[in-house]
Amino acid sequence: MRRRIEKLIFFFCLLAVWQVIYKMKIWSPFLFPSPFEVFDALRLGFGDRTFLIGVGISMRRIAIGYGISIVLGLALGLLIAMNDFLENTIGSLVLSLQSLPSICWLPLALLWFGLSEAAILFVVVMGSLLAVTINTESGVRNVPKIYMLAGRNLGANGARLFLHVLLPASLPYLISGLKQGWAFAWRSLIAGEMIYGSLGLGFLLMMGRDLNDMSQVLAVMGLIMFLGYVVDRVFFVNVERHIRSRWGFAPTS
Amino acid sequence: MSEPNDISRMTSAAFELPQFAELRQPKLRVSGVSRKFATPNGTSVIALEHISLEVRPGEFLCIVGPSGCGKSTLLSLMAGLDTPTSGEIFLDGQRVDGPGTGLSVIFQELGLFPWLTVLQNVEFGLKMKGMERAERRKRAMEFLRLVHLSSFESSYIHQLSGGMKQRVALARSLATQPDVLFMDEPFAALDAQTRDLMHEELERVWKETGQTIVFVTHNVREAVRLGDRVMLLTFRPGRVKTVFPVILERPRHLEDADLAHTAREVLAQLKEEINKAVEEEYSHAAKD
Ligand SMILES: Nc1ncnc2c1ncn2[C@@H]1O[C@H](COP(=O)(O)OP(=O)(O)OP(=O)(O)O)[C@@H](O)[C@H]1O
Ligand SMILES: [Mg+2]
Numbered sequence: 001m002r003r004r005i006e007k008l009i010f011f012f013c014l015l016a017v018w019q020v021i022y023k024m025k026i027w028s029p030f031l032f033p034s035p036f037e038v039f040d041a042l043r044l045g046f047g048d049r050t051f052l053i054g055v056g057i058s059m060r061r062i063a064i065g066y067g068i069s070i071v072l073g074l075a076l077g078l079l080i081a082m083n084d085f086l087e088n089t090i091g092s093l094v095l096s097l098q099s100l101p102s103i104c105w106l107p108l109a110l111l112w113f114g115l116s117e118a119a120i121l122f123v124v125v126m127g128s129l130l131a132v133t134i135n136t137e138s139g140v141r142n143v144p145k146i147y148m149l150a151g152r153n154l155g156a157n158g159a160r161l162f163l164h165v166l167l168p169a170s171l172p173y174l175i176s177g178l179k180q181g182w183a184f185a186w187r188s189l190i191a192g193e194m195i196y197g198s199l200g201l202g203f204l205l206m207m208g209r210d211l212n213d214m215s216q217v218l219a220v221m222g223l224i225m226f227l228g229y230v231v232d233r234v235f236f237v238n239v240e241r242h243i244r245s246r247w248g249f250a251p252t253s
Numbered sequence: 254m255s256e257p258n259d260i261s262r263m264t265s266a267a268f269e270l271p272q273f274a275e276l277r278q279p280k281l282r283v284s285g286v287s288r289k290f291a292t293p294n295g296t297s298v299i300a301l302e303h304i305s306l307e308v309r310p311g312e313f314l315c316i317v318g319p320s321g322c323g324k325s326t327l328l329s330l331m332a333g334l335d336t337p338t339s340g341e342i343f344l345d346g347q348r349v350d351g352p353g354t355g356l357s358v359i360f361q362e363l364g365l366f367p368w369l370t371v372l373q374n375v376e377f378g379l380k381m382k383g384m385e386r387a388e389r390r391k392r393a394m395e396f397l398r399l400v401h402l403s404s405f406e407s408s409y410i411h412q413l414s415g416g417m418k419q420r421v422a423l424a425r426s427l428a429t430q431p432d433v434l435f436m437d438e439p440f441a442a443l444d445a446q447t448r449d450l451m452h453e454e455l456e457r458v459w460k461e462t463g464q465t466i467v468f469v470t471h472n473v474r475e476a477v478r479l480g481d482r483v484m485l486l487t488f489r490p491g492r493v494k495t496v497f498p499v500i501l502e503r504p505r506h507l508e509d510a511d512l513a514h515t516a517r518e519v520l521a522q523l524k525e526e527i528n529k530a531v532e533e534e535y536s537h538a539a540k541d
Binding site: 149151169247 | 332334356357358360363364380382409
C-alpha cells in the first residue's frame with residue numbers, strides 16, 4: 001500500500017514538473033505540448049475511434065504473430081533440447097540469429113511478402129520465436145533428472161512422461177521464455193508497423209509525425225507503453241509469481 | 254462398509270500360506286551380477302562383482318557398505334534402471350530387463366512433484382496405470398491415511414517438513430503396490446528425531462502392507478533397526494561380504510541392547526572395508 005502511494009505521488013509530480021516546464025515556454029508548444037493537450041489527444045483519438053481501431057488491429061497482429069511464435073518456439077525448443085545433433089546445429093543457428101535486431105527482418109519480409117499483413121507478422125514471429133525457443137530449450141534441459149526418474153519409475157513414459165512430468169516441471173522456465181518472447185514481439189510489432197503498417201499503433205505514431213501533431217505522438221507512445229506494461233507487469237509477473245510460489249522456489253529473475 | 258480395502262486385503266494375503274513351491278521361490282533373485290563402468294582414462298572400474306542374493310516375499314532387506322562400494326549401483330540394477338555387465342536378475346522368476354511398475358524406487362532426493370498436491374502426487378502412479386479417477390482417489394486417500402497424512406491431501410510439497418515429504422514419497426510408491434520397493438538412503442538428510450519417527454512409521458507400514466522392501470543405507474544401526482537381514486558389501490570390487498540375519502523382536506528401538514550388540518558385529522566388519530577404502534584413497538593420492 002505504501003509503495004503504491006509512493007508510486008502515485010511520483011507520477012503525479014512528474015506530470016506537475018512537465019506542466020511547469022510547459023508553462024515556462026522554453027520550447028514551442030508544438031514541440032512540447034502540455035499534459036492536458038496529450039490527454040485531449042487521447043480523448044479525441046478514442047472519441048473518433050481511430051485509437052480504438054489502432055489498438056484492435058495491433059492486438060490482432062500480436063495475437064497471431066505471438067501465437068505462432070509460442071507454438072513454433074515450444075516445439076523447436078523441445079526438439080533442440082532432446083536431440084544433441086539438433087542442439088549442435090539448429091541450436092547454434094538460433095543463438096546466432098538471436099543477436100539480430102528483429103527489424104532487420106523487415107526488408108527481407110517486404111521482398112518476400114510484399115507490402116502486406118504477412119510481412120508484419122513475419123517480423124513479429126522472427127522477433128519473439130527465438131527467445132521462446134531458447135528459453136524452452138534451457139527450461140527442458142534444466143528439469144532436475146530426479147523428476148524424470150521418479151516419473152518413469154511410477155510408470156510414465158513417452159507422451160505421458162512429457163505431458164505429466166517434463167512439461168509441468170519446466171513450466172517456470174517456459175513462462176520466463178513466454179514473457180521475454182512477449183516483450184520482443186511487442187517491440188517488433190510496433191517497429192514493423194512504423195515502417196510499414198496499415199493502421200495499428202505504430203502507424204498512428206508515424207501519422208502523428210506526418211501531421212506534425214506532437215500531442216498525438218505522445219498519446220500513442222503512452223498507449224503503447226501502457227499496453228506493454230499491463231501484459232508484462234500485470235499478467236506475466238502474476239503468473240510467474242503464482243507458479244514460483246506453487247513450485248516452492250523464490251523468485252530469481 | 255463391508256468391502257475390504259486394499260491394505261487389509263494385502264495384510265491378510267500375507268497370512269494365507271502360499272504353496273510350498275512359492276514359499277521357496279524368492280521374490281527377487283540376483284544371480285552372479287557384475288557391473289563395470291568405463292572411466293575417462295580408458296580403464297574400467299568394477300563397481301560390483303559376482304553379486305548373488307535372494308529377497309524373500311515380504312522381507313525387509315538392508316544393504317550396507319562403505320561409500321562408493323556400489324550400493325546405489327546394485328539398487329539401480331535390481332530396479333531395472335541399469336543393466337548388469339554380466340549376470341541376471343529375476344522378479345518372481347521372470348527376468349528383469351527394464352524398469353517396470355512392479356519395481357518402485359524411492360531415491361534420496363524423493364522426486365516429489367512440486368506442481369501437484371500431496372494427494373495428486375500419491376495418485377500419480379495410479380493415473381499412469383490408467384486407473385479411473387474416483388477409484389484412484391480413494392486408493393490414494395487410503396495410503397495417505399496409512400502414513401498419517403490424510404489432513405494434508407491438498408497441501409503442496411514445499412509446505413511439508415522433511416519427514417512429511419518422506420511419508421508422501423512412501424505413500425506414492427506404496428500406492429502402486431509394487432512387487433518390491435527399493436529405498437536408497439531415504440532418511441540420510443533427516444535429523445535424528447525425525448529419522449527415529451520415520452523408522453517407526455516405515456516398520457509399521459511394512460507390517461501393515463506386507464511390502465517387500467530393499468533398503469540401502471550406510472548407517473549400520475538403521476539397517477539393524479529395520480532389516481530382517483543386513484547384507485554387507487565389500488569395497489571395490491563390491492561383493493557380498495556377509496549376510497547378518499537380525500532375529501530381534503519388533504517393534505525395535507535404536508536403544509535396545511540387543512540391537513546395539515548386533516550393530517556392533519556388523520560395524521566391526523564394515524570398519525575393515527572402510528579401512529580398505531581409505532587405504533586405497535591414500536595410495537591413489539600418493540600416486541598423483
Ligand atoms: N554412471 C557411472 N559411471 C562411472 N562410474 C560409476 C557410475 N556410477 C557409479 N560409478 C562408480 O561405481 C562405484 C559405486 O558407486 P555407487 O554410487 O553405487 O556407490 P554407493 O555405495 O551408492 O556410494 P554412496 O554410499 O556414497 O552412495 C563408485 O566407485 C562410482 O565411482
Ligand atoms: Mg549411493
